Amino acid sequence: MNKMSFLIEHLKGQRLRLFLVTLATVIFSFLSLFSSRVFSYVIDNVVQGLPVTDRILQGVTSLLGGMDCIRSHLYIVALFLLGIYVLTALLMYYRMSRQAVVAESLTKNIRDDLYNHLQLLPYAYHVRAKTGELVQRCTSDVDTIRRFFSGQLEEVFGIIASIIIALWTLISIDAKLAVFASISFPIIFIYSYLFFRKMQKLFLASDEKEEEMTGYIQEALSGVRVIKAFNRERYEMDRFLKHSNEYRHVTVGMLENLGNYWGMSYGICTAGILSVIVAGIFAVRGGTLSAGNFYVFIVYQTRVLWQIRNLGRILSDFGKLIVSIGRLQEIKNEPTEDLESGADADLHGDIVFENVSFHYADDPSYEVLKNISFTIPQGKTVAVIGPTGSGKSSLIHLLARLYDVTGGRILINGHDINEVRKNTLRRNIGIVLQEPFLFSKSIYDNLRIANPDLDDKSIYAASKIASIHDVINNFDKGYSTLVGEKGVTLSGGQKQRIAIARTIVNKTPILVFDDSLSAVDTETDAAIRQGLHSFDKDATMIIITQRILSAKDADLIIVLENGEVTEMGTHQELLAKEGLYQRISEIQNRREGGEEDVREV
Numbered sequence: 088m089n090k091m092s093f094l095i096e097h098l099k100g101q102r103l104r105l106f107l108v109t110l111a112t113v114i115f116s117f118l119s120l121f122s123s124r125v126f127s128y129v130i131d132n133v134v135q136g137l138p139v140t141d142r143i144l145q146g147v148t149s150l151l152g153g154m155d156c157i158r159s160h161l162y163i164v165a166l167f168l169l170g171i172y173v174l175t176a177l178l179m180y181y182r183m184s185r186q187a188v189v190a191e192s193l194t195k196n197i198r199d200d201l202y203n204h205l206q207l208l209p210y211a212y213h214v215r216a217k218t219g220e221l222v223q224r225c226t227s228d229v230d231t232i233r234r235f236f237s238g239q240l241e242e243v244f245g246i247i248a249s250i251i252i253a254l255w256t257l258i259s260i261d262a263k264l265a266v267f268a269s270i271s272f273p274i275i276f277i278y279s280y281l282f283f284r285k286m287q288k289l290f291l292a293s294d295e296k297e298e299e300m301t302g303y304i305q306e307a308l309s310g311v312r313v314i315k316a317f318n319r320e321r322y323e324m325d326r327f328l329k330h331s332n333e334y335r336h337v338t339v340g341m342l343e344n345l346g347n348y349w350g351m352s353y354g355i356c357t358a359g360i361l362s363v364i365v366a367g368i369f370a371v372r373g374g375t376l377s378a379g380n381f382y383v384f385i386v387y388q389t390r391v392l393w394q395i396r397n398l399g400r401i402l403s404d405f406g407k408l409i410v411s412i413g414r415l416q417e418i419k420n421e422p423t424e425d426l427e428s429g430a431d432a433d434l435h436g437d438i439v440f441e442n443v444s445f446h447y448a449d450d451p452s453y454e455v456l457k458n459i460s461f462t463i464p465q466g467k468t469v470a471v472i473g474p475t476g477s478g479k480s481s482l483i484h485l486l487a488r489l490y491d492v493t494g495g496r497i498l499i500n501g502h503d504i505n506e507v508r509k510n511t512l513r514r515n516i517g518i519v520l521q522e523p524f525l526f527s528k529s530i531y532d533n534l535r536i537a538n539p540d541l542d543d544k545s546i547y548a549a550s551k552i553a554s555i556h557d558v559i560n561n562f563d564k565g566y567s568t569l570v571g572e573k574g575v576t577l578s579g580g581q582k583q584r585i586a587i588a589r590t591i592v593n594k595t596p597i598l599v600f601d602d603s604l605s606a607v608d609t610e611t612d613a614a615i616r617q618g619l620h621s622f623d624k625d626a627t628m629i630i631i632t633q634r635i636l637s638a639k640d641a642d643l644i645i646v647l648e649n650g651e652v653t654e655m656g657t658h659q660e661l662l663a664k665e666g667l668y669q670r671i672s673e674i675q676n677r678r679e680g681g682e683e684d685v686r687e688v
Contacts (some may be wrong), residue, residue, distance in 0.1 A: 219302025
């Protein structure tokens with residue numbers, strides 16, 4: 088999609104309004120210049136009695152009752168001018184108000200489309216994308232487009248119309264002097280064009296530095312707990328100062344160049360105006376140019392030169408517009424995830440991993456999972472345990488098709504999940520992540536975020552199973568308590584338990600707990616697992632954990648090492664033979680009230 092197509096697509100519903108605004112701008116430019124011709128008409132034709140040679144002014148004379156009537160009733164000219172100014176004001180009002188509607192509607196369409204597109208991009212894209220960069224593009228770059236369409240685009244049409252009208256009028260008055268006056272037009276335009284071609288690189292560099300700074304701010308604010316815990320405030324201030332100084336340095340350099348442009352262009356414009364004044368004075372003294380027409384030359388020359396000079400500013404913003412559209416198109420060109428293709432299927436059944444292998448697209452030489460095979464019967468609980476980096480979480484990503492297998496296949500109730508609609512698949516799998524994300528809403532709203540129609544009874548029942556109901560009731564506002572951004576007002580264990588309740592309340596046939604009990608004590612852990620078993624006996628549960636205590640009651644325990652299944656069995660079976668599971672159990676049993684990281688084994 089080229090940049091013009093991008094704009095046309097998002098101007099849907101506003102194209103007629105944009106055309107009418109453009110037409111109003113052209114008429115406005117004509118009337119603004121024509122008022123100067125009326126003053127010239129009064130000086131030369133009404134006062135000095137020179138014959139009227141301009142066809143438009145001849146028509147005006149007839150419209151106003153003839154020259155004798157005008158001379159005896161000068162107020163008629165005043166009323167005529169007043170009418171021009173009133174019409175000009177109305178056109179200005181229409182132009183400004185309607186172009187604001189066009190600009191805001193355009194940016195809304197872009198913003199909505201961009202956000203929807205981001206939501207539909209695959210999980211792999213968001214893993215590698217920088218949040219601060221996306222935020223900066225969705226705000227600053229979109230606002231650049233809004234500013235251009237809120238006035239500068241119509242100003243371009245106004246400038247073009249003014250140049251055409253001015254040249255046509257001046258040539259009709261005095262062709263030689265018009266040519267002399269227009270010499271400075273291409274000079275200032277070429278200077279502006281070349282200057283702002285060069286400036287595009289500086290605009291891009293400034294945007295990139297702003298993007299880096301925005302990304303750092305987002306990261307630092309998200310990690311404020313870590314910063315406080317490690318007493319790194321001063322270090323983070325220095326890091327921000329570095330980003331801020333780099334952004335300032337690039338932007339100041341850009342603004343200094345703009346300052347040079349405005350100064351040089353002012354000199355070029357002033358020289359052009361002065362040259363016309365001098366030439367015009369000699370022409371008036373020589374009798375080849377009337378005083379009224381000399382006034383028209385000065386007014387038109389001054390207005391057009393300043394407008395062409397402003398065209399340089401618009402070109403600079405147009406350069407920024409092109410850069411911003413390109414950066415937005417980079418996001419739009421990313422292929423979205425297909426959530427609708429495939430079949431609707433009954434997913435209440437056995438889960439089968441059949442020779443499943445997986446590697447990331449950017450590193451095909453490293454196999455995260457290698458020929459994994461196992462079966463999870465419906466209604467059973469399976470625990471997956473293993474060192475960090477062994478591929479435990481990758482199993483869950485593949486099950487929910489956040490990534491697709493690169494070898495083998497996964498079956499649920501006999502259906503290959505690659506042939507099932509992703510919407511259907513994910514609607515039947517409830518996942519509680521290791522790092523639960525809570526929205527900046529009340530606890531109640533967080534619990535029913537996936538299903539706003541849930542009743543209080545269901546929410547309270549799920550909260551009791553997650554051992555968080557009594558804790559919530561002890562808060563001053565109970566379930567109406569606001570949790571702050573990312574649940575910052577809650578402890579890690581409280582967030583995990585709310586996330587568990589949020590998942591199980593939807594009663595999905597498959598429940599996955601990705602190390603989601605790591606922040607709760609062993610007693611609460613046991614209570615939650617016991618509640619889960621009694622909650623839905625037909626639900627199939629997968630528990631990713633590093634705790635023997637969390638795994639020991641599972642119907643089947645799978646041990647992963649380096650992407651391969653090295654052990655499978657019940658708790659007692661695995662304890663009875665040498666292996667990783669036995670060593671983990673021995674280490675954790677030696678430590679009263681705590682567990683050792685599996686990586687130490």
